[in-house]
Amino acid sequence: MIRFEAVGKRYPGGGEALATLDLDIAAGEFVFLTGPSGAGKSTLLKLVALIERPSRGQVIVNGQNTRKVARRRIPQFRRGLGMVFQDHKLLADRSVFENVALPLLIAGYAERDINRRVRAALDLVGLADKAPRLPLTLSTGEQQRVGIARAVVSKPPLLIADEPTGNLDPALSLEIMRLFERFNELGVTLLIATHDIDLVTQLGHRRVELVSGQLVGDTGLGHGRA
Amino acid sequence: MAAPERRGGELRRGAPGLLTRVRGYFRLHAQNLLGSLGRLARQPLASLLTVAVIGIAMALPAGLDVLVNNARALSAGWASAVDFSVYLEPGQPLARAETLAAEARGQADIVAVEVISAEEALAQLSRFTGMQAALEALDDNPLPHTLVVRPRPGLSAEAVSRLADGFESLEGIDLVQLDTAWVERFLAIVDIARRASGITLLLLGFAVVVIVGNTIRLDIENRRSEIEVMKLIGGSDGFIRRPFLYGGLWYGVIGGLLAVVFNASALLALAGPVQRLAGLYNADFALQGPGLTGLGVLVGGGALLGWLGAWVATSRHLRDIEPT
Structure with missing residues (x-):
């Protein structure tokens, strides 16, 4: 599902964010990406989402070499993956329903399909009764679940998350991770960057560790698969 | 939601078909049309000021044109009366x-x-x-x-x-x-006024494009984070651009309508004195308004200029906003 081949990333005027990285994540895997701040976790995710392009090497996502995705094809490419952010990135002036509906609207779904799918996604994250609310009237944990509902509403085969539990207490964090595990059971590939080592250890999925842009540990392909 | 049929499924499974997408496209346009009007209404004072400036900018050349046309109509009567x-x-x-x-x-x-x-x-x-x-x-x-x-x-x-x-x-x-020498002289003056109104039209038309462009540029700045989110979840340039284009369209249309109101008021204010002047010359003359065509030209022209201003602004500034 994701393959990094000798990928290096150097930011202009900055140091080496990633140095010659090789990584293979198969479809259906649940992978944690760990490491201290500045290790290159976010950079790796950005390369997957085509927010950044590699300085060297190739990144292949869902069979597509990101090098070959032209700028104007990037929106189409991004519709093929769901993204969850630490700060949710919800639109404050739109209701929970409208936020979750946005990816479907962009992809041009029919109205009744949108209604059905948004209800289902909100149901799945346990927020069916919050549809008409504005995001800022919800708790942080609930806002993150809205973000997750938006990421999965168009049923992408791949979900990436950057510190999705960064702002949550341990109980809520576990709840969010259990939600991710349910998606994984349904066949979604997950790549989650986190520094919450306790949680990672507790859940026992495959763990890829970065330090200073280098791969220093990988519990192995298929480790801890459900 | 994620039904078992999706397990190991391909990327676009369940994606909408062509007809659905075409229908969705038109629905999006309709929603954007109304949505951008609602956005204008949520900032009534700022929108009103912008629209008023556009209205004035459009009313000036349009008003000049009405005066020139009236002068021509008047002098045509004189020339044949000789x-x-x-x-x-x-x-x-x-x-x-x-x-x-x-x-x-x-x-x-x-x-x-x-x-x-x-x-x-x-x-x-x-x-x-x-x-x-x-x-x-x-x-x-x-x-x-x-x-x-x-x-x-x-x-x-x-x-x-x-x-x-x-x-x-x-x-x-x-x-x-x-x-008829004096009539010819008068006609020459009217022709100069006509040319001047054409120049005013060009300059103020350009001004409308700049005003709308600048307003939309500020709008884009204010909604930077929203645009980033849209780009992150796969919004195409066209999708992100559309509400701004409709915003520009509304500025132009409402500005055009306002220009019509301004001109009608000015004509109303001038009608009395003109009537009196005509009476002094025993002439049967009344100011002619721009008519339905003039109204259409103002509103349609406003729409075109507003759309153009938004188009320029979005072309220049939307591209610069990328998620980081």
Whole structure:
């Protein structure tokens, strides 16, 4: 599902964010990406989402070499993956329903399909009764679940998350991770960057560790698969 | 939601078909059209100021155009109202004058021809000028026979002038006097005003594009994070751009409507004095408004300029916003 081949990333005027990285994540895997701040976790995710392009090497996502995705094809490419952010990135002036509906609207779904799918996604994250609310009237944990509902509403085969539990207490964090595990059971590939080592250890999925842009540990392909 | 059929499924499984997407496309347009109007309404003061500036910028050239058109309509009436005098060569008999008059009366563009004989002319002259004594001292009458020709009303100044030239080339005619020089001068001034209104139109049209462009640029700045989110979840450039384009369209349309209101008020304010002035000249003249066409041009032109301004702003600034 994701393959990094000798990928290096150097930011202009900055140091080496990633140095010659090789990584293979198969479809259906649940992978944690760990490491201290500045290790290159976010950079790796950005390369997957085509927010950044590699300085060297190739990144292949869902069979597509990101090098070959032209700028104007990037929106189409991004519709093929769901993204969850630490700060949710919800639109404050739109209701929970409208936020979750946005990816479907962009992809041009029919109205009744949108209604059905948004209800289902909100149901799945346990927020069916919050549809008409504005995001800022919800708790942080609930806002993150809205973000997750938006990421999965168009049923992408791949979900990436950057510190999705960064702002949550341990109980809520576990709840969010259990939600991710349910998606994984349904066949979604997950790549989650986190520094919450306790949680990672507790859940026992495959763990890829970065330090200073280098791969220093990988519990192995298929480790801890459900 | 994620049904078992999706397990290991391909990327686009469950993606909407072409017809659905086309229908969705038009629904999006409709939603954007109303949505961007709602966005304007949520900042009533800022929107009102922008729209007022656009309205004024559009009302000025449009108002000038109305005035110029009225001046042209007015002067067209004057030009055709001018009679001209045809003087026969001295020594031509009165019979020749009568023949020419009879021929002239047969022309479609001439409604009346009056023959003033040399004797009548002399009598009039002595009656009006008080030079009776001086005139009586003359041995013979120095005045020629004269035709006073009245062209058909509504004839253009050029046609009247051509008509007069036609008399000049006839046998036995000494001079044709057509006093339209002042009308021509007036028309020349009107033409300058017309050109000036064209220049104003260009400049202020450009101003409208700049105003809308700048407003949309600020709007884009204010919604930077929203645009980033849209790009992150796969919003195409067109999708992100559309609400801004409709925003520009609304600015232009409402500005155009406001310009119509401004102009109508100005016409209303001018109608009374113009009526009075026309009354002093015994003229039957009333200011003509721009009419439905003018309204359409203002609103349509506003829409076009607003859309253009938004298009320029989005082309320049949306591309710069990328998620990081």
